[in-house]
Amino acid sequence: MKSQTVLTLIFLSLFKICLCENSDSNNLVKSPNGTIFYFAYGSNLLTRRLHLNNPSAVFYSIAKLKNHRLDFILFEELWQGAVATIVEDDEEEVWGTVWTISADKLHHLDKQEGVSIGWYFAKNVTLITPSGQQLVARTYEEVDNPKNKTASFDLPMERRPSNTYLEAIALGAIESRLPPEYIGFIFSFPTNGKMATKERRDQLGYPF
Numbered sequence: 430m431k432s433q434t435v436l437t438l439i440f441l442s443l444f445k446i447c448l449c450e451n452s453d454s455n456n457l458v459k460s461p462n463g464t465i466f467y468f469a470y471g472s473n474l475l476t477r478r479l480h481l482n483n484p485s486a487v488f489y490s491i492a493k494l495k496n497h498r499l500d501f502i503l504f505e506e507l508w509q510g511a512v513a514t515i516v517e518d519d520e521e522e523v524w525g526t527v528w529t530i531s532a533d534k535l536h537h538l539d540k541q542e543g544v545s546i547g548w549y550f551a552k553n554v555t556l557i558t559p560s561g562q563q564l565v566a567r568t569y570e571e572v573d574n575p576k577n578k579t580a581s582f583d584l585p586m587e588r589r590p591s592n593t594y595l596e597a598i599a600l601g602a603i604e605s606r607l608p609p610e611y612i613g614f615i616f617s618f619p620t621n622g623k624m625a626t627k628e629r630r631d632q633l634g635y636p637f
C-alpha cells in the first residue's frame with residue numbers, strides 16, 4: 430500500500446513535469462463562456478468606433494500578433510482612404526487590442542468587415558499578452574492584400590489611409606496604451622491628406 434502511494438506520487442510528479450515542459454499550452458486563456466476573443470488592429474482599436482456596431486464588446490487586454498505586419502490597401506468610400514489589413518510576414522509583428530464579444534453577436538462584426546462582400550475574411554490567430562498569456566482570437570485580413578512590402582513611410586499614394594482613419598487608429602492605440610514604439614510606428618505612415626466623409630465623421634462624433 431505504502432509503495433503504491435509512493436509510486437503514484439512519482440507518477441503524478443512526472444506527469445506534472447511533462448505538462449510543464451509542454452510549456453505554453455498551460456498559458457492558453459479561454460474566453461468567458463458564450464464569448465469569443467476578437468483582435469482589433471485598425472480603426473476598431475478606438476473604443477467608440479468598435480462600439481458603433483459591436484456594443485457588447487468588452488476590453489480584455491492588449492496583445493501582440495507575431496509573424497504579421499500592419500499594412501493598408503482597399504479604398505473605402507466612407508473613410509476616403511485605404512483601410513488597415515494584416516499581412517503574413519516573418520519579420521514583423523502587429524499590436525492590437527483583444528475584446529470579448531458575445532458569440533451570438535459575431536455577425537455584426539462580420540458585417541462591418543464586409544465578409545460577405547469579399548473585403549475581409551476571418552481567421553483565428555494566436556496572440557500573446559504583455560503578461561505572457563496566450564490566447565486564440567478571431568481577426569480579419571483583407572482578401573486582396575498588398576503584394577509588395579514597402580517601408581511604412583514609403584506607402585504609395587493609392588494605399589494611404591485618410592487623415593481621419595489614421596487618427597482613429599493612433600488615438601485607439603494611445604487610448605489602449607499600446608507600446609510607445611508601436612504608436613510611433615503608426616504615425617510613420619503617410620496619409621492621403623483627406624478627411625473621412627461627413628457621414629463617417631458624424632457617426633464617430635469627430636473631432637474625437
Ligand SMILES: *[C@@H]1O[C@H](CO)[C@@H](O)[C@H](O)[C@H]1NC(C)=O
Nearest residue numbers: 459460461462463464532533
Ligand atoms: C455556457 O452558457 C450556456 C448558456 O448561457 C449554457 O447553456 C452552457 O451550459 C454553458 N457552458 C459552460 C461550459 O458553462
Ligand SMILES: *[C@@H]1O[C@H](CO)[C@@H](O)[C@H](O)[C@H]1NC(C)=O
Nearest residue numbers: 550551552553565566567568
Ligand atoms: C476559430 O476557432 C473556432 C473554435 O475552434 C471555430 O469555431 C471557428 O470556426 C474558427 N474560425 C475561423 C475563422 O477559422
Ligand SMILES: *[C@@H]1O[C@H](CO)[C@@H](O)[C@H](O)[C@H]1NC(C)=O
Nearest residue numbers: 574575576577578579585588
Ligand atoms: C511592386 O513593386 C515593383 C518594384 O518596385 C513594381 O515594379 C510593381 O509594379 C509593384 N507591384 C504592385 C502591384 O504595386
